[in-house]
Amino acid sequence: MWFQDLFPPNTCPINAKTNTFYGIMFDAGSTGTRIHIYTFVQKSPEILPELEGEIFESVKPGLSAYADEPEKGAESVKRLLDMAIDAVPPHLWKKTPVVLKATAGLRLLSEEKAQALLSEVKEVFEASPFLVPEDSVSIMDGSYEGILAWITVNFLTGQLSGQNQHTVGTLDLGGASTQITFLPRFEETLKESPRDFLTSFEMFNSTYQLYTHSYLGFGLKAARLATLGALNMEAADGQMFRSSCLPKQLEAEWHFGGVKYRYGGNKKDVPLWLIPSVFVLAGETGFKPCYLEVLKVVKGKLHQPDEIRGSSFYAFSYYYDRAADTNLIDYEQGGVLEVRDFERKAKEVCDNMERFSSASPFLCMDLTYITALLKEGFGFRDNTLLKLTKKVNNIETSWTLGATFHLLQSLGITY
Ligand SMILES: Nc1ccn([C@@H]2O[C@H](COP(=O)(O)OP(=O)(O)O)[C@@H](O)[C@H]2O)c(=O)n1
Numbered sequence: 001m002w003f004q005d006l007f008p009p010n011t012c013p014i015n016a017k018t019n020t021f022y023g024i025m026f027d028a029g030s031t032g033t034r035i036h037i038y039t040f041v042q043k044s045p046e047i048l049p050e051l052e053g054e055i056f057e058s059v060k061p062g063l064s065a066y067a068d069e070p071e072k073g074a075e076s077v078k079r080l081l082d083m084a085i086d087a088v089p090p091h092l093w094k095k096t097p098v099v100l101k102a103t104a105g106l107r108l109l110s111e112e113k114a115q116a117l118l119s120e121v122k123e124v125f126e127a128s129p130f131l132v133p134e135d136s137v138s139i140m141d142g143s144y145e146g147i148l149a150w151i152t153v154n155f156l157t158g159q160l161s162g163q164n165q166h167t168v169g170t171l172d173l174g175g176a177s178t179q180i181t182f183l184p185r186f187e188e189t190l191k192e193s194p195r196d197f198l199t200s201f202e203m204f205n206s207t208y209q210l211y212t213h214s215y216l217g218f219g220l221k222a223a224r225l226a227t228l229g230a231l232n233m234e235a236a237d238g239q240m241f242r243s244s245c246l247p248k249q250l251e252a253e254w255h256f257g258g259v260k261y262r263y264g265g266n267k268k269d270v271p272l273w274l275i276p277s278v279f280v281l282a283g284e285t286g287f288k289p290c291y292l293e294v295l296k297v298v299k300g301k302l303h304q305p306d307e308i309r310g311s312s313f314y315a316f317s318y319y320y321d322r323a324a325d326t327n328l329i330d331y332e333q334g335g336v337l338e339v340r341d342f343e344r345k346a347k348e349v350c351d352n353m354e355r356f357s358s359a360s361p362f363l364c365m366d367l368t369y370i371t372a373l374l375k376e377g378f379g380f381r382d383n384t385l386l387k388l389t390k391k392v393n394n395i396e397t398s399w400t401l402g403a404t405f406h407l408l409q410s411l412g413i414t415y
């Protein structure tokens with residue numbers, strides 16, 4: 001039903017013979033690049049087109065890892081685009097739009113490096129047989145990222161059609177940024193929120209006034225660097241960053257956003273000035289000192305709308321991955337958790353790091369950060385419900401579907 005009024009009957013984007021059409025959306029995230037090829041079907045002229053399915057594929061690392069070799073970055077996009085050549089029938093290539101939107105990874109690069117990557121990707125698109133709209137390759141504004149994910153989730157759960165709309169809020173935790181989006185019900189929220197946290201958005205013939213914000217630098221991987229005291233330190237090569245959230249004896253290297261970082265555990269004999277928090281003692285590890293370290297990354301840094309304390313939210317990306325990694329939810333099915341479940345698991349992992357040493361050395365830090373972000377960052381209650389979802393009806397819960405609707409709407413494509 002979502003196409004209602006989007007396309008007047010005589011301009012409906014369908015091929016009369018095959019009645020199927022496509023949209024290709026790339027998500028250039030900070031940790032990987034993904035292609036979403038959506039198929040829409042017009043079953044009969046009287047009813048509106050339906051979303052029939054999605055082909056999804058991803059590659060790692062993300063475009064920002066190719067900051068110094070943009071052609072290679074574009075090559076990774078080309079390999080994914082080749083899938084669309086196989087998936088879309090040749091007679092529809094010219095009518096199928098292809099768009100790439102980059103998120104926090106590229107937002108954090110210098111303008112020059114980001115533009116070099118985008119223009120290489122644009123060349124790949126231009127050389128393809130698909131429809132390349134104006135502005136087809138860009139860095140997406142953070143507020144759109146939240147809005148479009150909200151549209152996707154509420155569309156897939158059937159909340160954007162019909163009269164009784166009970167929309168749900170969404171939480172996305174990326175590598176470099178994190179988004180919170182919901183439809184405020186209370187007048188207070190509209191009055192008390194900073195102006196730029198409220199946006200009107202039109203979709204499917206309705207206008208939604210949403211609360212949304214993207215916090216750059218508060219994604220899971222950026223938060224690791226912030227906890228280690230290494231965020232925005234381009235010249236970090238060589239320096240060792242230590243934390244009580246890491247296994248004591250650990251010493252290793254990590255590449256993120258084209259920079260190499262050395263990090264390690266909180267050994268007994270390290271000088272005090274190398275420990276990131278004044279409240280943490282040399283040699284200490286575990287949940288308590290870790291929470292203190294992580295707290296200074298989030299405390300007082302995020303806006304806390306009162307109204308969210310009592311509501312439930314859909315959560316995906318790293319919320320989902322870390323919950324699945326620690327068996328809080330089933331990897332395929334997802335599940336429903338309370339905020340306190342993340343805290344319980346963070347304690348279990350951080351206070352028994354040897355037992356979890358085969359998993360990522362950052363597991364304790366990640367779970368502790370998620371706990372602190374939810375409780376001290378957004379101000380959720382211990383019993384706030386989170387519905388962890390990767391797919392609904394076999395479609396990814398990603399901002400890319402909302403972006404594709406928006407794209408088709410703005411193009412007014414005629415076939
Ligand atoms: N279609 C997608 C895209 C990202 N993700 C997850 O999103 C997280 C990484 O976020 P990202 O690379 O998009 O980073 P940002 O650019 O959003 O900060 C990982 O947990 C991915 O598994 C996902 O689960 N499904």
Ligand SMILES: [Ca+2]
Pocket residue numbers: 029030103174175317
């Ligand atoms: Ca993302």
